[in-house]
Amino acid sequence: MSERAYNFSAGPAILPEPVLKQAQKDIWNIFDSGMGVLELSHRGPQFDRILAEAEADCREVGNIPDNYRVLFLQGGATLQTAMIPMSFLPAGETADYFDTGKWASDAIKEAKKFGTVHVAGTTKELKYKRLPTEAETKFSPDAAYCFFVSNNTIYGTQWHNLPKSRAPIVCDMSSDFFCRPHDFTKYAMVYASAQKNIGPSGQAIAVISDEFLANAPEGKLATMLDYKVMAAQESRPNTPNTFAIYLMGQCFKWIKNFGGLRAIEEYNKEKAKIVYDYLDNSKFFIPHAEKQDRSLMNITFKCAKPELDEVFIDQAENAGLKTIAGHRSIGGMRASIYNAFPIEGCRALVKFMKDFESKHG
């Protein structure tokens, strides 16, 4: 096999090669300081620079308004699913949640530990192959917030328009953050785990409006669960995950060099089209997600003959198309093609699919 494979992992996922090469250097000695990036005091001048640049580049890439805080948080997306209701769902109020897949339904379970949840729409009975339509949606009258997961990795669906709630919108953007431009002014809060488009696992980023943040309680929560403390202390009341922040900063710089989110979006569309076009013209493979809601990030499909799925996955693995098995809950295949995934890998996948079809069709 070649030195680097085409890695279709749904996350932790492939990272940009220039970022990896820079990290290889900086692990040994960053900024010619004689210290590696993992070894820097989180209060020293080198890390001050890393943190400041990461936030500035994030704001620039995302066109994030000044009245939004950018927070670097530990615990991944799962901790966010608890922190949000702990902070923003007071007793006596209700939050609207869309149930569009495993991560959404896990978020619902988590929120129910802390408050009242109303499910505004679900497509569970359809195996989440599409999103709820407006006709299928019912908001509660006065929700504290409306929560949705913008991209559902397991099923390969993605919201291409925001839900039309009048409540503050809270979005888990873990698997499509910075896959295209976002209008942050439409959200009260967005969060994302880093390990898809912008870094390593074990880290989340949150973008919160000052107005929404003001609703959080004061001084009651554990320090690490307190958005206000995190905002006031610029993501470091304790020692932050310095390496994750460094690596996210490198990914933001890579996106800038790529031409920004508009260019990334074009590239992601081009990549996805290569695979979807083939799928749409094949009777051998069956896509899981319905066309109108399908994801730019995760392409889910099966062989029409179910017994061939495992054969496909094994042979793909041997051909250097790695980690293409679908999530255990729905099986089949999943090609995750995040920002850093190269277009050549999409072409290689389609070529492999064609060959496989002609052999087994």
Place this chain on the structure above:
Amino acid sequence: MSERAYNFSAGPAILPEPVLKQAQKDIWNIFDSGMGVLELSHRGPQFDRILAEAEADCREVGNIPDNYRVLFLQGGATLQTAMIPMSFLPAGETADYFDTGKWASDAIKEAKKFGTVHVAGTTKELKYKRLPTEAETKFSPDAAYCFFVSNNTIYGTQWHNLPKSRAPIVCDMSSDFFCRPHDFTKYAMVYASAQKNIGPSGQAIAVISDEFLANAPEGKLATMLDYKVMAAQESRPNTPNTFAIYLMGQCFKWIKNFGGLRAIEEYNKEKAKIVYDYLDNSKFFIPHAEKQDRSLMNITFKCAKPELDEVFIDQAENAGLKTIAGHRSIGGMRASIYNAFPIEGCRALVKFMKDFESKHG
């Protein structure tokens, strides 16, 4: 300056050079998989191996009994200071805490959000320059647990014997975990952030006895705050911090290659002795910690003439002795010489101190 400086950072701190060199390779392509360590699915065979080896090596190095769980947890040590009272301090009960410095007093503040705390001993009025004596200690009659911080980075003190509580002992071992052998059977729970002796920041390890773990509540806490969920799902109910676990695993292997914790202890004693011997014979420098409680990991001192501290720090920095400033709360100097810090650096520090003394003495 030479390629790598002597880095006295209190944490994130210097890592073993063989670990950094291995990480440089594995970031690009690990196990010849064609994927970098940051890019591996946390459910794939490569990461299964990394996690299994990290735990096995940790158990072997630490001689951790089978009836103790080893958990890899996100959020650093600070989150532990909340999770412990949330899990193990039920309403109506009291926990004993020793106040031996900033991290201990922060843990007390955090615990008070969730339950009743009794301060069993404090040396706050002495600027924490030593630990409370037995005569100064008063335990509560029936504590849920007794909490202490085994090494106080800021002041340079370290417990060389356990507090004599009859309650289950819970220890924050963040800054001296694996600096020497530990008898885990004497503890109900030990936790440590990784960024001193065993890895990068943003990650903690916990070693908990099954008996103590059984006291934690069931199904009430947020998933990420639930030790029972973490234990049942082997530290990955969600995507763990895969890189931190990898790097901790590499540090455990490095300790094994070094000859284990007994050899590490000898090395750490030898390193500390070089600096303490000089300090004990100098009137120019004044050590902060009292002899009987001083730390193998963090050596704190000042110049007898306070105006020279800043000069010392600046000139040391220029001489490649980096990050030697004391914590802002007590000032002066702090030489953190964790496991990976080389003995040559201690010699270089003493040589620098001698030169400085002869110039300014």
